[in-house]
Amino acid sequence: MMKSVKMNMRVLVIVVVLLVFFEGIECLDYGEALTKSLLFYEGQRSGKLPPNQRVQWRDNSALFDGSANRSTPNLEGGYYDAGDNLKLGFPMAFTITMLSWSTIEYSNKLKAKNEFQNAVTAIKWGTDYLIKAHPTADILYGEVGQSDSDHQCWQRPEDMTTLRTTYRIDDQNPGSDLAAETAAAFASASILFAFGLKSPGIYQNSIPDAGKIYASSGYQDEMLWAAAWLYKATSKQQYLDYISSSSDSGGLRTAFSWDDKYVGAQVLVANLIMDGKAGSAATRLARFKQQGEEFICSCVGKGSNNFKKTQGGLLWFLPWNNVQYVATATFVTALYSNYLNANKATLQCSAASLTPSDLTAFVKSQVDYLLGSNPLKMSYMVGFGSKYPQQIHHRAASIVSIKKDKRPVSCQGGFDDWFNKNAPNPNVLDGAVVSTDENDAYSDSRSNYQHAEPTTVTNAPLLGVFAHLA
DSSP: OHHHHHHHHHHHHHHHHHHHHHTTOOOOOHHHHHHHHHHHHHHTBOBSOOTTOSOTTOOOBOTTTTTTSTTSOOOOOSBOOSSSSOEEHHHHHHHHHHHHHHHHHTHHHHHHTTOHHHHHHHHHHHHHHHHHTOOBTTEEEEEESOHHHHHTOOOOGGGOOSOOOEEEEESSSOOHHHHHHHHHHHSSOHHHHHHHHHSOSOGGGTOHHHHTTSOOSOSHHHHHHHHHHHHHHHOOHHHHHHHHHOSOOOOSOSOOSSSOOHHHHHHHHHHHHHTTOSGGGHHHHHHHHHHHHHHHHHHHTOSSSOOEEOTTSOEEOOSTTTHHHHHHHHHHHHHHHHHHHHTTOOEEOSSOEEOHHHHHHHHHHHHHHHHTOSTTOOOSBTTSSSOOOSSOSOHHHHSOOTTTOOSOOOHHHHIIIIITOOSOOSSOOTTOBOOOOTTSOOOOOTTOHHHHOOOHHHHHHHHHHHHHHO
């Protein structure tokens, strides 16, 4: 009898220990994160909003973009890039490309979560604008707004009074990087790729105002990225020939981003090789595959030059909005898990041989950090979980909705009444993702634009990452 009591007591102790261990650990719903990552784009919309708009505190804005000059087309629509009221073609096109890639690779997962149509709608909202921005074969508009004017004011987009200047590239003012990134977004717009080849040069030489915010470091990566997408979409040999004849495959990159697409091109090419679609060019393209795999190995911590992590375990690339680089790194790692699984293969890193499950486990660790399993026990996605940032650097979210208060918010009045107000934003921008600092800390303040400003380029790859885990 005594022995039985002791056994029962031991079982009880074990149960109590387990309950204490798991107490406070929030079950992470990746499906909810997926849904909110798409909802975020409805909060970033510019132009006339549709009847089925779900983010109800937003309203029509910038309806006359492009109308100041008769020679300029109607440029209403598209997305504001971050927490400001600018429309910038370079990051917008990258956003659409990554949304498309996420949707292509995870269409079944998105359909299972009833989010496929929302993803397609988010993509179409961007491509509809990009079509307007490309009115003729040799003209592409790359910016609406003026950075200095915009940043000097704190106004909601619905009644902003800042300059809506339009900027473009053409045959006399080249921008291969912008043209090629837009071609990647369209995937079938070969005329834009030809435009980039015909008029080489980086776009900020033609649109210097955009270069103040999104300066391009070069255009060869965009040309390779666009060629890879165009080959994937059309199977035309000319695009594969362009890639295989390039002397520049990127090498081992330090990040994958709106500015540096080499890793994206490397992973696309690797997939072509693994699927047997590279044909006779497979040998010449092997360097792309090797370099893309080395990037993934370095992310997982099994490469020859591993990337840094915070003490809490998050990949650390750069101080400014580090989460955008975490998003792209986890996205290509998740994809490679799928590619390896489809080919019954493993990834041979210098320090270990990794299985698809190993890669997914790493992806999960990064996503879990972002959603709350971090030293602050806080979700870095607005609207997700019980604790998340309240004062993100975002004009529309931080000012009372025009539907509740139609009184105009002046340029300086926005700073006085809203930006400097130490209170939660009146509007919750569900799905907005912000970033920790290098020490796993976060200052929840609108003045913390380095970490507290969400961007469209961050959520696009995260859509695929959340779908991978959902």
